Amino acid sequence: MSDRIGGLHHITLCTGSAQGDIDLFYKTLGMSLVKRTLLYDGGAPIYHLYFGNETGDPGTLTTVFPFRRDGRKAKRGAGQIELCSYSVPKGAVPYWKERLTERGVPIVKVYERFGQQIIQFEHPDCGLNFELVEETADDRKPFVGGDVPPEHAIRGFHNWTVLTRDNEDMDIFMKDAWNYRELGADGAFTRYAVEGGKAAHIIDVHLQPDARPGSWFYGEGMIHHGAFAVPNLDVQHQVKLEVEGMGLTDFSDRKHRGYFESIYVRTPGGALFEATHSLGFDVDEAADRLGQEVIVSPQFRDRRDQIVTELNDPFELN
Template sequence: MDTPITGLHHVTSGVSGAQEDIDFLAGTIGLRIIKQTVLFDGTNPIYHLYYANRGAEVGSVMTTFPFRKVGYVGRRGSGQVKTTGYSVPRGAVAFWAERFARLGVPHGKPGERFGAHVLRFTHPAGLEFEMIEDADDRRDPWTTADIGADSGVRGFHSVAMSVRDTEEQDRFLTEGLGFKRLGSDGAYTRYAINGGGAGRVIEFLHEPDVKQGTWAFCQGVVHHVALAVPTETEQLAVKARLEGLGYTDCSEIKDRNYFHSIYVRSPGGILVELATCDIGFAVDEAPDHLGEALLLPPWFEDRRAEIVAPLEPITVPRHAH
């Protein structure tokens, strides 16, 4: 079926401390911090931090909410994004295995899935990530003093969803969103959109005996995965298709300042967002200076002092790469 979805847009997760998160994602992993802002919904002032590749491209953006001060702790399980996969060049898994061992980052042994070398590792808050080699990914990584372009993260490769029952989740992904089922490797089933390749892949990890995990915003769990659509026109078309298939738990359009969002709870429990690509992250900062200051949406500016006061002080790395 024809679909306006172009691939992954972003992944949003709950973490623990803000500085801990910055030190790991920007320091250890070498991502570019492209936005410091706050949670737009709710009453507790909480950071919303954005990380991406060099060009701050859709399909590379990891966003996090540090919940340590609030105290929300999630339970990992089925009905969640199990792992978030980053795309790295061929041969880079060896670099990352050595780096993680040297820095004391919990990680597994290098393995292989769907013909690619894969390395699992763990965020300090308990989130699970993977480095997945992909020789065809030409996106530009953000580089640092000790992470070069030959090893750096290009953007997302894929996400793996933990599901207890695959049948209805398969229908949601294929008939509802337009993904194509490519095949299986053990307990994993791979789906692709827009021709597949890095940034255009979702996998199901069939875990029929794993208990349901937490769905709310909490430390240590992925809250949602966002898929990219060009504008609200295509966004509403996908929503109408989903509702026509009986997936009626869809939100109205929400203004996220850098994109507009619609959320839908998939049958397996994973929250999926449809996010537009027509605004971008340079709407309130120059492209060369993304992430350098704490920015609030226009409707929060008159409350800046109140919102900023309880936030954890943070230091953001300054890299010109």
């Protein structure tokens, strides 16, 4: 099977309120608000907000569905991505510990995994956990928002961590279906990577046999899926054929997501993975005005003004 799955592209979270996400990702972590649009699935108008670097490059994009207004709560647990970890420069953890504390963001722990210093913290509005990982070999440009000094700023993703109760089949999937290679283990964590394991090309699988199963439906308080880059639609189609040829037929047809063409597979470990090809964020908004207008998804286009009013999830950037 050919090497065709690339690095981490974007991750999608089901959170609480839009303001809570603005406060954490935009104001505290220094991400740019790249897009304001709506959830493509279903009929209820739910925001889909995109945070990342200034241009929303793959490997930097955290997207959120603020689901509190829908009233549905999700259960975190096995069968999900449990952690989204971002890359920061060596020595940045003390700065972030002080900044997060000052802004009321709960710190879960400061620890070491795979020889790297990590600070883990909690989303104050919905309880999801995130990490900042000190990475010496990440030369991507720093994020520029939130008055975070460039020498401490986030560069993009470092890795994601999948929580599973049994890693045997997930190990086969990561190697044979997703062309990621095992780099080693640290306690209950097994690390897989492409391109030698540079930042935004790493998946950790966390084995916890007694973990309770997590939700797969949309609801506040869970990471819904993680998307991986593929170079073109022909390769994406080949991925689907090859993975289904392994007997893993829980694979969606191609879905148009406005800025991506995407296919989704339920992995043996339970986590939902996406293979996606970017179409660009300037297809419906000028490059120098990204994130300034609410772009409605097709099912709402004929009543845009009404839908924007019905969203009833206001937020302020200042």
